Amino acid sequence: MALKNFKFPFRLETRSRRAISNYKLKRSQLLKIGLFLAIVILAVVLRFYKLGQNPPGLYWDETVFGYDAYSLLKTGKDHHGVTLPLFFESFGDWKLPVYHYLLIPSIAVFGLNEFAVRFPSAFLGSITVLVFFWVIKQLTKNINLSLFSMLFLAISPWHIQFSRAAFESVAGFFFFMLGLYIFLIALNKKKTFFFSISFLSFVLSMYSYHAYRIFTPIMILVILLIYLRELRKMFSSLVIPVIIAFVVFLPLLTFTFSANGRARALSQSVFSKSEFETARIYFGQNSKIPLRFISGYWSKPVYYSSVAINNYIDHFSPIFLFVNGDQTGRHSQVDMGQIFSFELILIAISFFMLKRFDQKAVKLLLAMLFIAPIPAIIVNPSPHAYRTLQMAVPLAFLSGLGMYYLFLNMRVRVVQLVLAGVIIYSFFTYLHLVFIHYPRKFSADWQDGNKQMVEKLQQFQEGFDRVYISNITQVPYIYVLFFQKYDPQKFISEKGNKDTFDKYVFTSDDFDLYNKGRILYVAPPWKKVGGIWLAAANDTNGQHIYYLWEINGKN
Amino acid sequence: MARTKFVLILLIVLIYAFRLWQTTGCKQFIDYSFIPLSVKINVESQTATDTGINRTVARFFHNKVSVGIYESSKTYLSTFSPKLLFETLGPVGVVLLIFGIYEISQKKSFLGVIHFLGVLTIPLFAIIFSFPKLEFYVLTLSRYSFSLWGINKAAKSTLHVSILLALVYLTFWYFIFNWQMKSVCNNIFFN
Numbered sequence: 001m002a003l004k005n006f007k008f009p010f011r012l013e014t015r016s017r018r019a020i021s022n023y024k025l026k027r028s029q030l031l032k033i034g035l036f037l038a039i040v041i042l043a044v045v046l047r048f049y050k051l052g053q054n055p056p057g058l059y060w061d062e063t064v065f066g067y068d069a070y071s072l073l074k075t076g077k078d079h080h081g082v083t084l085p086l087f088f089e090s091f092g093d094w095k096l097p098v099y100h101y102l103l104i105p106s107i108a109v110f111g112l113n114e115f116a117v118r119f120p121s122a123f124l125g126s127i128t129v130l131v132f133f134w135v136i137k138q139l140t141k142n143i144n145l146s147l148f149s150m151l152f153l154a155i156s157p158w159h160i161q162f163s164r165a166a167f168e169s170v171a172g173f174f175f176f177m178l179g180l181y182i183f184l185i186a187l188n189k190k191k192t193f194f195f196s197i198s199f200l201s202f203v204l205s206m207y208s209y210h211a212y213r214i215f216t217p218i219m220i221l222v223i224l225l226i227y228l229r230e231l232r233k234m235f236s237s238l239v240i241p242v243i244i245a246f247v248v249f250l251p252l253l254t255f256t257f258s259a260n261g262r263a264r265a266l267s268q269s270v271f272s273k274s275e276f277e278t279a280r281i282y283f284g285q286n287s288k289i290p291l292r293f294i295s296g297y298w299s300k301p302v303y304y305s306s307v308a309i310n311n312y313i314d315h316f317s318p319i320f321l322f323v324n325g326d327q328t329g330r331h332s333q334v335d336m337g338q339i340f341s342f343e344l345i346l347i348a349i350s351f352f353m354l355k356r357f358d359q360k361a362v363k364l365l366l367a368m369l370f371i372a373p374i375p376a377i378i379v380n381p382s383p384h385a386y387r388t389l390q391m392a393v394p395l396a397f398l399s400g401l402g403m404y405y406l407f408l409n410m411r412v413r414v415v416q417l418v419l420a421g422v423i424i425y426s427f428f429t430y431l432h433l434v435f436i437h438y439p440r441k442f443s444a445d446w447q448d449g450n451k452q453m454v455e456k457l458q459q460f461q462e463g464f465d466r467v468y469i470s471n472i473t474q475v476p477y478i479y480v481l482f483f484q485k486y487d488p489q490k491f492i493s494e495k496g497n498k499d500t501f502d503k504y505v506f507t508s509d510d511f512d513l514y515n516k517g518r519i520l521y522v523a524p525p526w527k528k529v530g531g532i533w534l535a536a537a538n539d540t541n542g543q544h545i546y547y548l549w550e551i552n553g554k555n
Numbered sequence: 556m557a558r559t560k561f562v563l564i565l566l567i568v569l570i571y572a573f574r575l576w577q578t579t580g581c582k583q584f585i586d587y588s589f590i591p592l593s594v595k596i597n598v599e600s601q602t603a604t605d606t607g608i609n610r611t612v613a614r615f616f617h618n619k620v621s622v623g624i625y626e627s628s629k630t631y632l633s634t635f636s637p638k639l640l641f642e643t644l645g646p647v648g649v650v651l652l653i654f655g656i657y658e659i660s661q662k663k664s665f666l667g668v669i670h671f672l673g674v675l676t677i678p679l680f681a682i683i684f685s686f687p688k689l690e691f692y693v694l695t696l697s698r699y700s701f702s703l704w705g706i707n708k709a710a711k712s713t714l715h716v717s718i719l720l721a722l723v724y725l726t727f728w729y730f731i732f733n734w735q736m737k738s739v740c741n742n743i744f745f746n
Contacts, residue, residue, distance in 0.1 A: 279732070287734045288577060288745050294731055305725070306732040309646060313637035323629045335601070341628065352660070425621070432616045437604050 043129040043154035047122040047163045052115035056439040056540045057448025062166040063478045066117035069103035071488035081492040093264040098208040099168045124174040125163025129154045131177045138184040139361035149400030158338040158392040169389045172208035192237045199245035211375035211387040222367045268379040311382040315373035326385035329445030346402025369394035449545025453537035454483035464520040471506045472524045521549040581740035584687035589630040597622045634678035639738040643695045645726030654705030
């Protein structure tokens with residue numbers, strides 16, 4: 001039934017009235033449908049292929065997402081014992097709830113493993129590509145341009161990077177794009193229902209990831225300003241959706257201003273009084289002599305504005321965008337930019353094309369580009385690809401626009417051939433980097449080796465009353481819980497925590513291990529231990545991450 | 556309005572002069588020149604990661620041509636890093652620069668286009684030759700002069716002029732706070 005009702009996003013035209021029941025698609029329309037399907041398949045493959053193995057290892061944030069969702073599935077509580085929490089306690093900060101709850105069905109279907117934890121991200125990432133197509137089609141009424149833009153989001157290294165791991169930003173991004181798409185439909189249909197769904201989707205994006213608590217409200221304001229004339233005429237249709245959205249938003253608003261809600265921002269804030277004072281004193285002592293007296297007139301708000309400007313502009317650095325990307329291994333391929341280098345040319349060309357399109361659409365997409373880095377300007381480090389994932393959409397649109405101009409307007413065959421060659425070569429190089437280089441170079445960034453440690457632990461732990469595990473990776477307990485599929489009910493009822501549960505004790509390296517009877521000790525490989533060496537736990541590249549020792553035991 | 560523009564230009568020239576005066580303590584300017592050895596190092600390190608991969612395949616993805624283009628564009632693009640632009644032009648200069656490009660694309664002024672092409676090509680000399688101090692001043696002066704194309708667009712109403720004045724004020728403080736000019740200077744001190 002669902003298949004019967006499925007509609008392609010293109011209007012299929014008939015050749016003649018007589019052939020209405022048996023129409024044939026025009027060649028170009030067939031080509032467009034073929035392209036559309038090919039891009040969808042490409043987007044899905046790029047996000048799902050080897051999802052469980054690459055990125056290598058499960059980062060601790062992903063692990064705790066997975067275990068909390070598993071715990072919710074089994075007990076209705078997170079692993080801290082809180083029933084159906086709205087905000088989840090993580091390692092030193094608080095996480096927003098959407099990704100956790102999205103994970104529950106995934107874990108129910110696929111079990112507690114890497115694939116299940118990453119599935120919602122890869123799935124929503126793929127769907128975002130589709131939604132993006134519809135957004136651009138709604139905005140520009142141009143299918144060719146929508147297809148080109150969609151292609152660039154489908155192959156965007158920036159978007160793929162985050163869609164291939166459990167990153168909340170992907171969910172936030174999806175709900176924002178969905179909200180935008182439904183808003184554009186609502187503008188045409190003038191229906192309260194569509195506005196309600198759109199606003200709820202916007203609120204869901206804010207419940208997904210911290211950056212959207214800043215990005216989405218600003219974007220909503222901009223959208224309302226851009227479409228003010230249309231919205232004035234349908235004021236009555238907006239009242240109920242706004243009330244519903246506000247009611248749903250209220251708990252998040254309360255959380256935002258609470259100590260827990262501000263914890264993350266405060267821990268990484270760039271607005272530090274001590275840094276301001278240090279910089280001021282240093283200026284007073286070392287800058288150009290006639291200017292030193294100015295240090296007495298430094299103003300904090302102006303200084304902080306200057307810091308924020310520096311962080312903001314970092315996100316538009318051509319090196320960050322086209323050459324080297326974010327230097328955190330989890331956030332980019334590092335050896336290439338956040339997007340492809342050739343996109344620089346396409347984006348530059350696109351700026352000359354912007355005037356030919358609906359100016360509201362152009363304003364909306366450019367606003368998105370320039371507002372996207374705002375959540376990242378108040379925190380370190382900068383530039384930060386994860387907090388500014390939203391930039392991928394306007395950049396994909398601009399690249400699509402440049403490509404649209406070169407391929408459909410300019411019609412200079414040599415340029416087209418050269419560009420096509422460059423695009424194909426760059427794309428295959430990217431695949432090579434993602435699937436060959438990345439697991440080899442960045443396994444440490446993903447805390448690879450912890451899964452293997454738990455596997456070795458399961459192999460040797462029988463017969464030991466106590467297992468001591470070094471906490472060099474800070475929170476190894478979550479890996480022991482996750483990869484053993486430890487019963488969450490048991491963990492909660494025995495009041496387990498990050499330092500100890502069941503027979504496991506997580507210790508620092510200066511801990512005295514030699515008077516505890518016969519124990520199994522999981523140590524970092526560089527540590528000298530007076531005991532019987534049992535095994536090594538290596539990461540996927542064969543690097544020793546842990547050694548397992550028997551202490552005070554019999555040979 | 557002509558008098559306002561004159562005052563504005565004077566203010567902007569003064570703020571640029573102030574920045575150049577601040578650079579007098581720079582003992583070692585950052586060298587943006589291209590180092591050919593970086594190509595070899597890049598190729599070697601990338602192919603070293605490809606252990607167990609067919610050598611032809613590895614060389615297809617990591618060869619001197621592709622890496623050469625990558626490394627040279629990296630060097631060229633680094634001369635357009637927003638931080639370098641902000642540290643030399645300040646917020647007001649960057650805004651004027653953008654308005655300048657807009658003005659030229661609108662009016663299609665021949666002189667403007669030549670000037671703009673000059674701004675785009677001067678960094679090529681910076682990456683080919685290795686005279687960091689000279690390169691910095693040539694690069695900066697070309698950008699300073701080009702930014703003045705944006706004055707007409709940026710000062711078309713009282714509101715625009717007020718914003719521009721606010722930006723001049725912000726630029727002064729930006730130059731004060733960023734007196735070490737980390738994108739320009741490796742080592743700066745004043746006796």
